[in-house]
Amino acid sequence: MLPKFYDFQRKADMYYAYHSIQRYTDEPFTSHLPEALFNISRYLLHQMHDNIPHGISKAGTLYALAKQSKNLGAYKLARYAYEKLQNTRVPPRFQEAVDLGSIIIRSKPFLDGEELLPMCYRCSTTNPLLNNGGSQCINCKQPFVHSFVSFEVLPLVEFVLESGITDEEAIQILDLSIPKEKKEEKNWQESRMGNMQSLRLGDEAEEEIEEEDPFSTKLMTFDQESTEFRPVIVNRNVLKTMSRADVYIRKWPKPLRHQYFRSLLPDVTITMCPSCSKLFHTDDFELQYLQHGHCPFCRHKIES
Ligand SMILES: [Zn+2]
Ligand SMILES: [Zn+2]
Structure with missing residues (x-):
């Protein structure tokens, strides 16, 4: 099946x-x-x-x-x-x-x-325009996620749950996780090199606090020599550090597992259709929705 x-x-x-x-x-x-x-x-x-x-x-x-x-x-x-x-x-x-x-x-x-040239959001490798392996990074093999209008690559990395965590539990953890305060988030300036995030407080003294995002350290867990794709595996502790707003979940009927995507550039707004779970740049989706009155992929109308 x-x-x-x-x-x-x-x-x-x-x-x-x-x-x-x-x-x-x-x-x-x-x-x-x-x-x-x-x-x-x-x-x-x-x-x-x-x-x-x-x-x-x-x-x-x-x-x-x-x-x-x-x-x-x-x-x-x-x-x-x-x-x-x-x-x-x-x-x-x-x-x-x-x-x-x-x-x-x-x-x-x-x-x-x-x-x-597209850049991989998992390992920052610059990729060729065509890849024999398909729509995935040549280095870490992470599949690219496309906005389903412009087909640009979205700044998302799919991850899987450590074995033993059910989809229900993961959603529960994510819903309870304490999101970073919006004000702070605005001032976050991400430097992805070296997997460090530096927090710059806009009006306050220009104090820089370096804090490691546990998800970012998981990104580099792939074997460059291997031809096999190794997904990012996330445990409960890492889930707890994630902001619910940065995670997109495709929910499939059982026995299929949900799919989880973490945004690496929270300033880039992304929309997921609630019916078909396709992901879009919000601008792409809104323009199509205004023009046609429904999701461009599945024609679902969102109840207001
Ligand atoms: Zn990569
Ligand atoms: Zn749709």
């Missing part, structure tokens, strides 16, 4: 993402945000490693990727996409654009703009 559930989810996610690519390849002159298409096409290619659901075109995805990479200055990636397209059967209406694009891209530097 579980593999089926995850496979169904993966396909639903892919069809949802592909919808934007399809609209772009059908009507290339309608308005689409280049960044979103760039992110979506990479997201889809990362999901395509085993089988491609019926109706999703790899050629269409590569075409969108080639065009947007070139526009945004990811020339190395664009060249890769054009090379792949040269060896793929593409719809005849794309052929001319593919041939022309393949020539033009050779005049560009063989580089990707550094500002486009």
Whole structure:
């Protein structure tokens, strides 16, 4: 049952993402945000490693990727996409654009703009734009969590509970945990290097108190040599130090376990749809909600 559930989810996610690519390849002159298409096409290619659901075109995805990479200055990636397209059967209406694009891209530097490269929020490694292993960090293997509109990477790290802690108990601990005072939180300036957080008190004397966040120290518990992914495992004591507002919980029906995500940049506001549990940049979600009146993924209407 579980593999089926995850496979169904993966396909639903892919069809949802592909919808934007399809609209772009059908009507290339309608308005689409280049960044979103760039992110979506990479997201889809990362999901395509085993089988491609019926109706999703790899050629269409590569075409969108080639065009947007070139526009945004990811020339190395664009060249890769054009090379792949040269060896793929593409719809005849794309052929001319593919041939022309393949020539033009050779005049560009063989580089990707550094500002486009995603950073891993778990280990701070700068990642390449495409990774053979899928949408995860090349160093610590932590899966990236995407905002399901722009497909940008959200500053979230998923963690699992130490064995023996039930989902009910974890929620209870989190609900009781004493959140840092809002005023303080505002003045927190995070320096993630070295896993230290330094607290700067705005108006008071510029006193710096260094305090270690127990969750941050857990982030580095991975084996660089290993190809296997080691999740962040959290025990009761670490749960107690977490602010409920920084944790997003996807609740699934039993026998599935909940999924826990901890925000590493509390200033970045994130929204989780209460119905489908997809995560979004709040701005992304609110704009879509205003335009369509429902969650962009599951069309759920939030009761006010
Ligand atoms: Zn990493
Ligand atoms: Zn939803």
